[in-house]
Amino acid sequence: MSSSGTGYGTAVTAWRAAAPDWDAYTRHAFVEGLRDGTLPRAAFLHYLAQDYVFLKHFSRAWALAIVKADTLPEMEAATATVHGLLHYEMGLHVKICAEAGIDAETLAATPEHPGNMAYTRYVLEAGYSGDFLDLLAALAPCVLGYGEIGARLAAEATSDTYGDWIGTYAGDDYQGICRDVGALIDGALTHRLGPDYATLPRFAMLSARFAQATTLEVGFWDMGLSPSSAPA
Amino acid sequence: MSSSGTGYGTAVTAWRAAAPDWDAYTRHAFVEGLRDGTLPRAAFLHYLAQDYVFLKHFSRAWALAIVKADTLPEMEAATATVHGLLHYEMGLHVKICAEAGIDAETLAATPEHPGNMAYTRYVLEAGYSGDFLDLLAALAPCVLGYGEIGARLAAEATSDTYGDWIGTYAGDDYQGICRDVGALIDGALTHRLGPDYATLPRFAMLSARFAQATTLEVGFWDMGLSPSSAPA
Amino acid sequence: MSSSGTGYGTAVTAWRAAAPDWDAYTRHAFVEGLRDGTLPRAAFLHYLAQDYVFLKHFSRAWALAIVKADTLPEMEAATATVHGLLHYEMGLHVKICAEAGIDAETLAATPEHPGNMAYTRYVLEAGYSGDFLDLLAALAPCVLGYGEIGARLAAEATSDTYGDWIGTYAGDDYQGICRDVGALIDGALTHRLGPDYATLPRFAMLSARFAQATTLEVGFWDMGLSPSSAPA
Amino acid sequence: MSSSGTGYGTAVTAWRAAAPDWDAYTRHAFVEGLRDGTLPRAAFLHYLAQDYVFLKHFSRAWALAIVKADTLPEMEAATATVHGLLHYEMGLHVKICAEAGIDAETLAATPEHPGNMAYTRYVLEAGYSGDFLDLLAALAPCVLGYGEIGARLAAEATSDTYGDWIGTYAGDDYQGICRDVGALIDGALTHRLGPDYATLPRFAMLSARFAQATTLEVGFWDMGLSPSSAPA
Numbered sequence: 001m002s003s004s005g006t007g008y009g010t011a012v013t014a015w016r017a018a019a020p021d022w023d024a025y026t027r028h029a030f031v032e033g034l035r036d037g038t039l040p041r042a043a044f045l046h047y048l049a050q051d052y053v054f055l056k057h058f059s060r061a062w063a064l065a066i067v068k069a070d071t072l073p074e075m076e077a078a079t080a081t082v083h084g085l086l087h088y089e090m091g092l093h094v095k096i097c098a099e100a101g102i103d104a105e106t107l108a109a110t111p112e113h114p115g116n117m118a119y120t121r122y123v124l125e126a127g128y129s130g131d132f133l134d135l136l137a138a139l140a141p142c143v144l145g146y147g148e149i150g151a152r153l154a155a156e157a158t159s160d161t162y163g164d165w166i167g168t169y170a171g172d173d174y175q176g177i178c179r180d181v182g183a184l185i186d187g188a189l190t191h192r193l194g195p196d197y198a199t200l201p202r203f204a205m206l207s208a209r210f211a212q213a214t215t216l217e218v219g220f221w222d223m224g225l226s227p228s229s230a231p232a
Numbered sequence: 233m234s235s236s237g238t239g240y241g242t243a244v245t246a247w248r249a250a251a252p253d254w255d256a257y258t259r260h261a262f263v264e265g266l267r268d269g270t271l272p273r274a275a276f277l278h279y280l281a282q283d284y285v286f287l288k289h290f291s292r293a294w295a296l297a298i299v300k301a302d303t304l305p306e307m308e309a310a311t312a313t314v315h316g317l318l319h320y321e322m323g324l325h326v327k328i329c330a331e332a333g334i335d336a337e338t339l340a341a342t343p344e345h346p347g348n349m350a351y352t353r354y355v356l357e358a359g360y361s362g363d364f365l366d367l368l369a370a371l372a373p374c375v376l377g378y379g380e381i382g383a384r385l386a387a388e389a390t391s392d393t394y395g396d397w398i399g400t401y402a403g404d405d406y407q408g409i410c411r412d413v414g415a416l417i418d419g420a421l422t423h424r425l426g427p428d429y430a431t432l433p434r435f436a437m438l439s440a441r442f443a444q445a446t447t448l449e450v451g452f453w454d455m456g457l458s459p460s461s462a463p464a
Numbered sequence: 465m466s467s468s469g470t471g472y473g474t475a476v477t478a479w480r481a482a483a484p485d486w487d488a489y490t491r492h493a494f495v496e497g498l499r500d501g502t503l504p505r506a507a508f509l510h511y512l513a514q515d516y517v518f519l520k521h522f523s524r525a526w527a528l529a530i531v532k533a534d535t536l537p538e539m540e541a542a543t544a545t546v547h548g549l550l551h552y553e554m555g556l557h558v559k560i561c562a563e564a565g566i567d568a569e570t571l572a573a574t575p576e577h578p579g580n581m582a583y584t585r586y587v588l589e590a591g592y593s594g595d596f597l598d599l600l601a602a603l604a605p606c607v608l609g610y611g612e613i614g615a616r617l618a619a620e621a622t623s624d625t626y627g628d629w630i631g632t633y634a635g636d637d638y639q640g641i642c643r644d645v646g647a648l649i650d651g652a653l654t655h656r657l658g659p660d661y662a663t664l665p666r667f668a669m670l671s672a673r674f675a676q677a678t679t680l681e682v683g684f685w686d687m688g689l690s691p692s693s694a695p696a
Numbered sequence: 697m698s699s700s701g702t703g704y705g706t707a708v709t710a711w712r713a714a715a716p717d718w719d720a721y722t723r724h725a726f727v728e729g730l731r732d733g734t735l736p737r738a739a740f741l742h743y744l745a746q747d748y749v750f751l752k753h754f755s756r757a758w759a760l761a762i763v764k765a766d767t768l769p770e771m772e773a774a775t776a777t778v779h780g781l782l783h784y785e786m787g788l789h790v791k792i793c794a795e796a797g798i799d800a801e802t803l804a805a806t807p808e809h810p811g812n813m814a815y816t817r818y819v820l821e822a823g824y825s826g827d828f829l830d831l832l833a834a835l836a837p838c839v840l841g842y843g844e845i846g847a848r849l850a851a852e853a854t855s856d857t858y859g860d861w862i863g864t865y866a867g868d869d870y871q872g873i874c875r876d877v878g879a880l881i882d883g884a885l886t887h888r889l890g891p892d893y894a895t896l897p898r899f900a901m902l903s904a905r906f907a908q909a910t911t912l913e914v915g916f917w918d919m920g921l922s923p924s925s926a927p928a
């Protein structure tokens with residue numbers, strides 16, 4: 001069961017336990033506001049618009065994973081994710097925003113918030129300067145943290161105000177993606193570093209990348225709570 | 233009409249006319265052997281196996297184009313190509329080889345020929361060290377040259393021995409991809425360099441990249457004609 | 465005379481004029497505190513430690529410029545900068561910090577502040593995803609802004625508390641580097657885009673990169689003024 | 697003693713022993729012609745001109761090692777190598793060629809031979825797509841193979857026709873570089889993979905990269921022996 005955070009593979013479970021900001025991320029006031037419906041609509045829409053910009057660069061980072069993969073199955077797993085992000089998840093944002101009166105042009109023209117930019121550039125640079133593993137470790141907190149949040153909120157929500165959002169990330173499709181990404185990471189580690197990968201300094205370095213990206217997720221929620229901090 | 237080489241956009245037409253080896257590539261003895269059916273089967277299968285390895289790295293290069301794109305439509309165009317290469321074109325190779333008694337494991341284990349490696353690494357490095365335009369200029373000769381070859385052979389073939397291969401590249405699907413890639417290149421140039429892009433030194437540099445990749449295609453056909461030159 | 469901001473070449477002069485935050489950067493309260501000596505020592509040392517971490521990643525970005533250069537003179541200019549950063553400028557930080565009782569190990573172990581990280585990863589990612597010009601445009605505000613600040617403070621300082629720092633950036637060596645980098649940028653633009661480069665959409669894109677890096681410089685000074693915002 | 701190939705560190709000694717083409721590279725007919733003075737002058741000058749082009753791209757690859765390094769000492773080691781290549785080794789080529797009547801402009805205008813290009817693009821792409829270790833494994837055969845060749849020829853030469861060349865690579869400066877690079881590789885492996893790095897699949901992957909670059913060195917000597925194969 002993913003809400004325990006142990007359902008997405010061995011490596012992620014270890015990295016998650018070692019990331020100081022994991023709870024600050026997955027139990028952030030923004031998340032609790034989604035759970036009990038108290039999150040102001042303006043904050044949610046501000047978040048969605050920034051997340052739309054985020055997903056563009058996050059898709060670029062997953063595309064870099066295709067380039068950096070070693071095997072065809074690794075390439076195919078990363079390609080499926082790019083496809084899902086560009087054609088499904090970004091479309092969902094367009095649809096929700098449209099229902100709120102924000103049209104696609106406005107959404108596409110959203111100025112990128114500094115905290116948003118800091119996150120995706122960190123991930124992309126980790127991937128360019130490191131290898132496939134560095135990139136996956138930096139990508140993982142977003143993908144799998146949302147899976148954990150979705151699964152928990154589906155069980156604990158006291159309001160259905162944000163039921164659509166919760167349902168997306170708690171749903172079978174998204175949970176399946178999370179398990180696939182967890183398996184991709186475990187497989188990639190074993191393929192390169194052998195079965196005892198968790199004992200190597202390299203694993204601690206990857207854990208630090210995961211922890212850093214987790215911290216940047218906290219900043220993303222902070223930004224979501226402060227619509228007025230957006231650039232003009 | 234693409235067999236004249238002028239059907240895939242303005243930039244490619246100019247680059248094609250300036251590439252010294254364009255005819256050596258598109259009218260290579262290997263190509264003429266496909267046209268009149270005299271190409272030995274062993275050469276064709278050797279080529280297919282190398283092309284399978286090629287397509288893996290070529291897909292990685294198209295994935296790099298997603299990373300290096302500036303706009304969502306550019307990203308989507310590159311994503312569609314990666315998807316087509318990994319899920320359709322590579323599958324076609326697997327199917328043809330299977331019919332010839334070469335199973336998927338054997339195909340996947342094909343040792344990469346030096347001329348094959350030289351080509352894809354040139355393209356990838358051009359993309360990494362340059363920008364989106366450098367990458368597209370290096371990717372273009374393969375995509376669009378095959379379109380031109382397919383269209384010509386469909387009109388001029390005197391044998392149907394290699395009719396399936398010819399039909400693939402002469403077909404509406406592939407010709408549509410060629411037109412899309414040509415339009416992507418023209419659009420990317422205008423977006424960055426303005427309408428008079430062809431007058432800039434940058435355009436001549438891109439033309440040199442296109443010409444270099446064209447020369448590497450000649451080497452690929454040469455390799456195809458010499459099955460015994462393959463590494464053990 | 466560089467304090468007018470027109471002494472470092474044509475392109476930089478245009479980009480500087482178009483960057484909304486240029487004055488916010490070069491006339492920041494931190495800078496004014498260096499000028500009149502009112503900057504608290506703790507803030508200065510906090511800044512120096514973060515700048516030491518910054519220079520490591522900034523050197524990596526200049527090394528990427530060597531990789532992305534087209535000509536030997538471009539490579540040599542970038543190499544000289546890497547050499548100067550690693551062997552001269554970082555050494556200066558070690559020396560000043562040592563005099564303040566911060567030893568080299570402590571300095572090297574400085575935790576990277578989020579605003580610091582955001583800046584260097586933006587520059588590196590611009591370089592990886594773009595080409596040599598994108599990288600230079602993102603590198604320029606730091607190099608040339610410090611030159612402009614140094615030259616102005618040398619003329620306007622009302623205290624010699626921070627005279628060493630001012631003297632470093634106002635000095636002939638550093639001003640020479642600034643002129644060289646300005647000439648490198650003008651030459652690289654002309655080499656690729658021709659003499660009318662400033663009329664092209666590409667130039668506006670590069671100007672946007674310069675403006676973005678300038679904004680990130682403002683955040684760096686903000687961080688310098690808030691020693692307590694540093695991670696533990 | 698380096699002529700036994702065991703003087704440049706633990707990892708390189710293992711990779712060298714596992715590279716099928718190591719002797720084909722270090723005892724190539726070109727090398728034996730340097731040893732006994734029978735190498736035709738035209739072949740030597742053809743080689744030098746191609747090597748000049750090679751060193752430009754090889755310097756770019758070492759600069760990429762600065763970008764991909766994790767620690768300051770790793771960055772400094774790579775920077776020293778870039779500096780040495782650009783300012784010392786390339787200058788040596790200019791000098792020898794000048795003595796043979798080939799001026800610097802002619803040298804700089806040397807068309808890049810396909811086998812030359814294949815090698816450097818392989819190395820650069822290995823570095824971009826992999827991490828610091830992948831890059832070092834691809835860089836090592838050139839640096840350390842020349843050290844081994846120089847040391848052996850200094851002991852075994854029967855002619856002083858190519859004594860300058862031999863002396864360069866047998867000399868203390870170059871042998872010191874080889875030991876430094878060997879130590880850099882061993883240190884980088886231990887830093888990332890721990891003391892038992894040689895037991896990991898990753899080490900076998902790096903060994904394969906080393907072997908591939910070794911094979912590309914054989915092609916480089918082949919090219920040197922065939923001046924007429926140069927592009928017009």
